Amino acid sequence: MDFRGLVIILLSAVLVNNYVLRQFLGICPFLGVSKELGSATGMSIAVIFVMLMSTAVTWPIQMYLLVPNGMGYLQTIVFILVIAALVQLVEIALKKYVKSLYSALGVYLPLITTNCAVLGVTIANINKGYGFAESLVNAFGSGLGFFLAMVIFSGVRGHTEDSEPPESFAGLPITLISAAILSLSFFGFNGVIENLFGQ
Amino acid sequence: MGKLSNLTKGFVRENPVLVLVLGTCPTLAISTQASSAIGMGLAATAVLLGSNVAISLLRNVIPDKVRIPCYVVLIAGFVTVVQMIVEAYSYTLFQALGIYLPLIVVNCIILGRAEMFANKNGVGASALDAIGMGLGFTLTLLVMATIRESFGNGTWMGFRIPVLYDNNISVLTLAPGGFVIFGCLIALVNKISKARGRNLKIEATGCAGCPSAEACGKIQPGTGEA
Numbered sequence: 001m002d003f004r005g006l007v008i009i010l011l012s013a014v015l016v017n018n019y020v021l022r023q024f025l026g027i028c029p030f031l032g033v034s035k036e037l038g039s040a041t042g043m044s045i046a047v048i049f050v051m052l053m054s055t056a057v058t059w060p061i062q063m064y065l066l067v068p069n070g071m072g073y074l075q076t077i078v079f080i081l082v083i084a085a086l087v088q089l090v091e092i093a094l095k096k097y098v099k100s101l102y103s104a105l106g107v108y109l110p111l112i113t114t115n116c117a118v119l120g121v122t123i124a125n126i127n128k129g130y131g132f133a134e135s136l137v138n139a140f141g142s143g144l145g146f147f148l149a150m151v152i153f154s155g156v157r158g159h160t161e162d163s164e165p166p167e168s169f170a171g172l173p174i175t176l177i178s179a180a181i182l183s184l185s186f187f188g189f190n191g192v193i194e195n196l197f198g199q
Numbered sequence: 200m201g202k203l204s205n206l207t208k209g210f211v212r213e214n215p216v217l218v219l220v221l222g223t224c225p226t227l228a229i230s231t232q233a234s235s236a237i238g239m240g241l242a243a244t245a246v247l248l249g250s251n252v253a254i255s256l257l258r259n260v261i262p263d264k265v266r267i268p269c270y271v272v273l274i275a276g277f278v279t280v281v282q283m284i285v286e287a288y289s290y291t292l293f294q295a296l297g298i299y300l301p302l303i304v305v306n307c308i309i310l311g312r313a314e315m316f317a318n319k320n321g322v323g324a325s326a327l328d329a330i331g332m333g334l335g336f337t338l339t340l341l342v343m344a345t346i347r348e349s350f351g352n353g354t355w356m357g358f359r360i361p362v363l364y365d366n367n368i369s370v371l372t373l374a375p376g377g378f379v380i381f382g383c384l385i386a387l388v389n390k391i392s393k394a395r396g397r398n399l400k401i402e403a404t405g406c407a408g409c410p411s412a413e414a415c416g417k418i419q420p421g422t423g424e425a
Binding site: 021022023024025026027028031073074075076077080081084115116119120123124127166167168169172173174175176177179180181183184187 | 220223224225227228268271272275276278279282283297298301302304305306307370373374375376377378379381382383385386387389390393
């Protein structure tokens, strides 16, 4: 696929089909780690990193190992194991060789193993029939969309934490309602791709 | 604790979605249609039953240090079985659930119950816990899907509802509607439990069930919110 196709995939993953706000993947970290801008940024960068790495590993495994041997049904087990092992290895490698990066991302890495957005993006790439380059772009775009949602939402959280909602709505309910408004605002991106690229 | 309470606590008192705040992703995503909500709930219940029983049987065999990877492999195995059964017998449901069916693997309800209950209790109690939690999940999904489908689409289980069909609020079936309805349901549970004099403390339990709670605590010390 040409460059234009890759840009379309990237933009639609970031804005139109935002993983958190449109497809409800990765809601746990979205609600749990978005209280402060610092931790929201760290978590999102770690997610982008792991999404790219796990797509780069799982796509060849599916296409060159599982499918030719008629073991496509093992996808779920293999993918979750590969992602878990990969996250562990990356953590060990960073700890040993890249201390500065480890101190920035290290705490977030174990959280990501059970993040449904990472497993989701690897499976979605296979289901949509993307090639290797398209898969990587889609993974990067999805991670970037997660980053965008997290950073915007941490700003919103800063205000809702200070406000005084009705007693029953305090805490999680009011957070969910503000997430709804943010999600609604992302509907403004509907049709952006069609207008930009004239499809 | 009596045996019956192992089963019934999942319905309301320790409802996995509304009180423990686990498994939010499938709850929000699959609750647009009542029929697929039931399908999702039953699929997750089947996986939960299998994994709880297996983990409870193996709880003395699995070394403590590598328990989480072991649980994940067991759960992934059961998910694959359920995936193949659904694909074979109900292809429409398979398509409706889409990517969320394999994602049952990372549904925190299942890993959370393994960590919180099955590795400490016997087989019978774990099976009852799994059924109770699974039905609680299914019930919550069904309630949310009923609200979203009947008001958002004007239908329920595919049947048209006379007045609502012509006056549907279509945003409820889209992503923002999911967030709003979920927030309101949790607020309602808060309100009811407060009126009954019981404080369910949603903030305190949300993260405790998550397998990554320990690591999360390092990021935000002192906060236990989901």
